[in-house]
Amino acid sequence: MTKSAPLSGQLSFNAQHSPMGAFMSFTCGNFGTRGGIGLQIGQPGDQEVFLGYKDGDRYSDGTLKCLPFYTAAVNRSADAFLVEQAGPAEQNVKPDATPFQEGEFTRSYGWASDVWEADGLRFSVYSPFGAIPDPEKENRRRMREGLLPAVVARLELDNTKGKSTRTAMFALNHARPGSRILEADLGKGRVGFAFRREAGGAAELFDYTKGEKGKKIDAGPFVFMRWSASDGVRKRYNPVHLLGSCPGFGFEVPAGKRYGITIALGSYLEGFQTNGMDGRYLYTRYFKGLADVLRTALDNAGKMVIAAKALDEKLAAAHLSAEQKFLIAHATHSYYGSTQLLEVDKKPFWVVNEGEYCMMNTLDLSVDHVFWELEHNPWVVRNLLDNFVRHYSYKDEVKVYTSEFAPTTETMQMDPSQTPPPPDEAQLKRPYEKKPGGISFCHDMGAHNNFSPQGRSSYELANLTGCFSYMTQEQLCNWVLTAGCYVAKTRDTHWLKGQRHVVEACLESMIHRSGDVGFSQFDSTRCAGGQEITTYDSLDHSLAQTRNNVYIAVKSWASYWALKLMFRELGDGSRQKRCEELAAKVAAVVSDQAVDGVLPAIFEKANPGYASRILPAVEGCMYPLYFVNTGWAGHSLDEVYGSPSERRMFEVLREHTRRLLLDPERRNLFADGGIKLSSTSNNSWMSKISIFMHVTRRVFHLDADPAIAEVFQKADAAHMKWQTEGSSYWACCDQIVSGEGKASRYYPRIITSALWLE
Template sequence: MEQNQQFFHAHHSPMGALASFTVGEFGAHGGMGLELGAPYAGNVFIGYQDGEGVVNAFPFYKGAKDQSERYVQKDDVSSLKEHIFEDVNRDYRWATDGFAAPGISFKIITPFFDIPDPQLAQQQKLQQACCPAVYVELTFDNTSDQDWTGFFALQGDELRWNKLIDGGEQGLVGVSCRDQIGIASQHPNARAFSHFSVQSALSKMGNNECFMLGPTAGLMIDVKAGEKVTVPLVLGFYLAGNVTYNRAMQYYYTQHFTGLQQVLAYAVNHFDDYAAIAQQNDQQLAASKLNQHQQFLVAHATRSYYGSTQWLFDGTESVWVVNEGEYLMMNTLDLTVDMLFFELQQNPWTVKNTLEQFVNHYSFYDEIFHPDQPEKNYRGGISFTHDMGVANNWSPKGQSSYEMAGLDRACFSHMTYEQLTNWVLCCGVYISKTGDAQFATEQRGRLIDCLQSLLNRDHPDAEKRDGIMSFESARTEQGGEITTYDSLDHSLGQARGNIYLAGKSWAAYLAIAKVMQDLGEQQQAELALTAAQRCADKLADSLDPQLGYIPAVLDGHSSSAIIPAIEALVYPYEMGLLDAVSEQGPYARYISALKTHFSFILNENYCLYADGAWKLSSTADNSWVSKIYLNQYVARKVLKLDIADNVASDAAHQRWQTIGASQHACCDQFSSGKPIGSLYYPRCVTNILWLQE
């Protein structure tokens, strides 16, 4: 990794705990945060005091940029010289994140693995999967002829610490705050401390190592001259009791751990097991055919996904939630459909769990209207909400936290049509990938309802259908629907007549047809296939020979060019419907038109930046990298277009994360390489598909 890209924040999270040890940016706040949509506003101190009394530390705290090397005079009467490591080597892999400076190195270990189905798995496997801890291997290499004191500490204005009690039996040494976060080790020479600051503790102000008024706490260890010492330590998280509102739920880990102390003990005792899993994760990514930039992007996305996950228990069964990064919206359906491929690889039960939650709590039947006759409503059909709530507050049944009536194709309007396609696509891909015949049978009637709802939103009169969305949901109250690209211009933000969304409806029809065929519902399958053909023909016919591509919105006015015209091909491809995406198949004209479209626009005149980075729309300087990753896969793997394979593009997208978004962990929404929203975000795991190339 280039030196100027070494310092950037990254999530380091257990699976399903909505918790993150965020660290890595030079001179920025970070630390252990619970249920946050941003890095914790604290400081991380890792380093050692050498034999000359100099405090050497990594620059992972606010103000480090101003403290490269200076004397510090504090109220606590310490007067120590500080030296901040600026030449730091970082080794960023899939499940480990290593930092090295003279005399010191540390590795943050965040293993991930298949989360077993809670209804089927053994209790010990579930306990292993839900343990809310992060693992750190801290090494001091004292080649000098004087003794050192090493330290690992956290600081926060509102934090007050206590020494771990009853740790003797387990050999645990450490500190905790409010029984919610803690640091622990079994190393025999480690000692716990809390004080005003690391400096005040090292200055031995007073003779109380655990001074409870201090907001800084952690572990210290003496390192003799010529000695090399490695200290394994764990960072534990724990929230007891109900943590959600309107529908009371607890964290699933409370079913296996009675409190923070037990989490820390279990994590310390199984440190080597988790470290071995992380090593396997790292080796798997390193052995892939991905270039170094792609490997980085996969690792970065995976961390942010797990940092947003929440494995809950409602008193009867597990409930899976992925929070929407900085916004903390719960199970946003237009993210679910993109994270689908990662979850199906890791733990398919979470996809089924989310689909069932939408059916049971966040589905509805609506009416529709045509913009030319907004006062006249027609029967619409079933659809699903944008999300399930926000910041642990479950929305009322059939409502989201995001969607608002009375808006015309503007941010926060309803996404009724897109969420309908999203639920269908998740359902179809899940059934195809897992072979879950029981779930398919259970959803038979619902999928038939979804088919009719899609058809109605094309046109209630079957004779007037042209394959794409023409009617709006009455939930908008005479407004207009939008897509997941909610803050973009009409090229991708508007739902009606949008070729991105039309492609998803084509894929949804194919998904319904596949499930219906397998269930023996031939009449419904034929109805869906007819609709898919109608949609494909409409889009193929819309290739404008004068423009050289298909305009983004089929309204007779748009001239925007968009990359996501090809996006929906991923769904039939992943369902194994290879004939559907072939130039020799039933939708050959459509596939050929998409190839022509994409080949024409992937250049600096339309959808490329000068450095090779992709731009989703020619008329909006606003891109979501999760969608770029997805469309890269489609262009390379499905359409087999060499033009989409460019290392310079991958390097540019890496710079977006490590330079542009260095303070926000993995981000999704960028303008010219600068993050403008969707910070701290989970959706970028669409790039898991690259491992199939």
Template sequence: MIPENPDFHAQHSPMGAHSSFTLGMHHANSGAVSEKGSVAEGATLVGYRTASGQYHYFPFFDKLESEKERYVSDENAEPLPDVIFSKENMQREYLWATDKFSAPGVQMEVISPFDSIPDPAKASDDEMRFASCPATLVRLTFNNQSQEDWQGFFALSPDTRWTALDNDNNRQIIGGVSRDQLAVATTNQEAKSFMDFTHDTALDRDHSRSHFLLGQTCGLEITVPAGAQKELVLCVAYYLENKATFNRTSKYYYTKLFADIKHVINYAMSEQDRYFALAAKRDEELSSRTDLNDEQKFLIAHATRSYYGSTEFLIESDKPLWVVNEGEYLMMNTFDLTIDMLFFELKFNPWTVKNILENFVSHYRYYDEVFSPENPEKLYPGGVSFAHDMGVANQFSPEPFSSYETSGLDRKCFSFMTYEQLCNWVLTAGVYLGQNKDADFFTRHRGIFQDCLTSLLNRDNPDPEKRNGLMSFESSMTKGGGEISTYDSLDHSLGQSRNNIYLAGKAWASYLIIHKLFKDLDTKVSEEAFSAAELTAKALCAGYDEDLGFIPAVLENNNKSAIIPAIEALVYPWEFGAKEYCSENGPFGDYIKVLKRHFNNIHNTDTCLYPDGAWKLSSTADNSWMSKISICQYVAREILKIDLKEASAQADLAHARWQREGAKYHACSDQFTSGKAIGSLYYPRIVSNILWLKESAKH
């Protein structure tokens, strides 16, 4: 896949190390960093120097400045003008695991292999070591067809200092390391390492010391004779030895398998052929999908990189602990991201889903009461729910609270998401069970499912005779305020929880999953859940406004907003394996027909499309999340069987441009206003687009 505009950042990350080597945007900061939800503040210098002294390099830096100028002045210096490759003489091939940059005389491939992370309870140390090695491989190819020798080079220039890994007595590893946490290294014996103020002060030294430790640039060089071609494979390695999290003590899992950063480097370099083969396998898997267009392939590749850049594979008291950070916000295991990344994790790492679910049960489960907005002082039995997240910036929140939610707010950002997170646990656990048949998990958490059903019903109305299938009661956690949904920064069309049709769809799906799980075990629970689903579907069908041509987003206060995510929740019974509930000919056929009419009537530029064909989640808010669009596209095409071929191609191009242009500095981002990234930067949730790989070609 060759993107129409190659000028954008992408993350390149090992699995579970919460580290990223980010580059790709021209004339911008780039580099490698750990535990940061943004681009490194540095430069990546890749290219070659001719014997006559001219530099040719990729434009992966903002501006070249040298701290040397603070110390010395050289008024007589007249270097040859640099050649910085431009868009016109560069090409970028963007594959699922390989990001390849080509320019005259040089090619750089950044390799990000990924595969299933084995279940630590079942896998050997060798399997776990291969999966969790915290390093990213870079393959440089220099093709010197000139008449003079070159020096090929690769260097990082962050705001840090380095020490050499190689010396006269030890040349096993060649490169540099910063505080034993970040390294640039190779085992290629033809290479030499350097440290200096900048790459040019290193390669044009006026002194004899190759490792000048006052400088902040560290790199590798290799001689490329005239007429020759040379390859240099190196790695960017990471290693954080001490505890990774606070309030709960854990370390990165790789510390169990690698003694130090030198061990990481040696292993990554010795296994480079296996990693290259794995990357090639992933690249071919996506490239060969003729039913996907190039923009879909681009978006899947872009999202996958961003997802892994946010992951932490930890070990706590000798047990694995999986954390996905919320991009720039660094919130840990945000539940309304977990449910959307579910489909990717079930494809590659199902054990991580169970790990997160059980941590919510053991640490971030709470029981509340509920109240009617008409009388907030009178409390009724509520039930179980779960926190929005587990903490922020590697600090676990005090149990059972999240870092995000606070009381006293009425349907505003940072209020509680009690109802949504309740649905999220049921749906995530249900789809996990539907695809993995984990009888032990269900046996241990059967009571939680029953508690969830009671809790859902009480939030409709504590009085069974007054229930209408919709959330009407608020959580006491809000202290008299109103709950919100994951669409926290939108208007009330998607922001508020009460009587919201998006959340009603999630409740409908939750009831059906509980019904199916208990069908052969507890008739009373199963029938109660099914009856609740029927009531919800009936309320949503009744909410359809013939004059408007859709179901208003919130079924109160004469709301007239149209939202695409009314269809979103169909994905859960479908992926659970209960596809009959998503059929026009099934027991909820009337509901499915209404949703189809709803979508067809709002999927236009007058309502929920931008002029370029991009999707607008709400007709009354210029604010869209790419992750949610991806799910709804899958639902519309695969589940509702709506023919969107031409419209989808137009939308895919528009959405890809959101990333390559609107979020070009922030790598893969989620939240956009009119195509410009405004939040949810450097984000993992867009990996929900893995669902596209399951679509039938005809749709």
């Protein structure tokens, strides 16, 4: 069996362990900080995770030796912690565990697992994933399996060589009050605890002395709840105090034995959880409550572990470097932590929350998640497309400016942890005429469980020229490309026919925004005085402005390809032809912009972005590749670049990429070798780097050049460190400023790295 190899770099980083669609994570791994079970939040939970063993039986005075997942394990916030957890008259209880030191343990991180080993102790968390079942098609059993809002873990202690009993334990010390013992019947020999009505754990005990299969020990583990893990384990008379903050499980392992507990960690949020539209978790249709969830998770644990190991094995077997595999695994863990499958008006409603920001179904993320989702559960993509049309589409006009304009502010390096610059006054005052626009889609559907009013995002504001402005053109492309990918993968022409009017409106809207060149020339009137921006919202001028932006131009080209193929399916030859012409036109204009083999980021000489060199210029090439690979295009990738202008654009983009990657001044690389998306900004997005690398390999085959292969290899190593060192508390992090996760943390979007598996 191909197992995930132990990690060799920094082991202290958080991983999210999440079921599918429950907006829940069990998070641990970063030393000395809180984590545990977090629900509906864009950051790790508020529990200390105590995990370890001591010599002697449970009542012995031995000191617990624990993995360093509690605050006092790192000499830093212990004092604050003590004040925080203070309870009635038990306030100054000192955590009396000793942490394992680095070097005393290993960590193996798989696609669906995370395994820590130290001195006979083994802790593994499993979060298998797969197809999220479609409630309109699947039976109850499959729905319960697929939507089970729980992960499973195993804590094993090998005492086969020991001379006396050892005691192992797992506990969560909560910062908020409300822990309790779960009194419900969980099955024979099983015990449980909970936090109020919303989350909890359950465990059962096995003897693994004679092998991995294990033999159930009916006596089961013991459950405790005091103000500290060590107290709970040791107290002979009152192991459970209902006022305690730290519930947990323990078990004694006699000399000569290897015992382990299987732990289910789950959640259950009943009733409406969202506003604007009343949404409850779809899993509440299939589970009666928390006890049902935890019982089921223990019942299914064996299957879940096997499924997780199979996934680990699959990733381990991929022809990728260790760093690449790590990034894919890490991205997958965080992706599922942001997923939320609701039921609104008795219909399923798919939401991916935007990491730390918790914006709901941010469309410029959705378009990146689409490859993964179509691989696993295409129906959620259809659900998303429909919900955007039904609730979060709008019609605008466009602003045709009647004066020339050059930005008054200089290209600037923006740190997303700093206040964005004020709007560009020159732009705000620029006169314009209104012309017809058309359909587009909101940036998102709301934030933090608050659906925004219909036709409006939580993010976008008028009269801005940078961050928080409208992304009308880009979101139009995003819906078109997502729809194209959906049809490419599923060939669901029934759905496409139902959306014919939308697809037609999208083409019209693209054209209205495009002037003579075929891609974004005007801003939406929704901006009022402001201007549209791109998804790279805190980058510099090279990617802020939508108009005449090379990234948007190529993405528009790809959108015409998607539209063309959809009109082909719809039998609309005339519009198919129109799209073909527009694609060719855009390609010609883009190609014409190259200077010395390189494309400017903004095709406006007076714009500071004109001097910027950006790698996302090629991002749009991803989509035709997908249309070809799925067989939908019906021809090879060569034919995508079959027209003279498209062939020319291909060459220009390839050369642009080659030059940027091999730039002797290394303007598109960070000092550590990581990829710098714009030559003029220290902001980089890992999710976008992943797409860029994929296109570079699979469209342009530039990695055949050993020099570029080496650049990529070094970049992968740097990218892994961005996660494990630069952003260790925040699990998978997208937006990196010079190697440090400054924004877009705890983020789903890096799932684009799974493209590398193709």
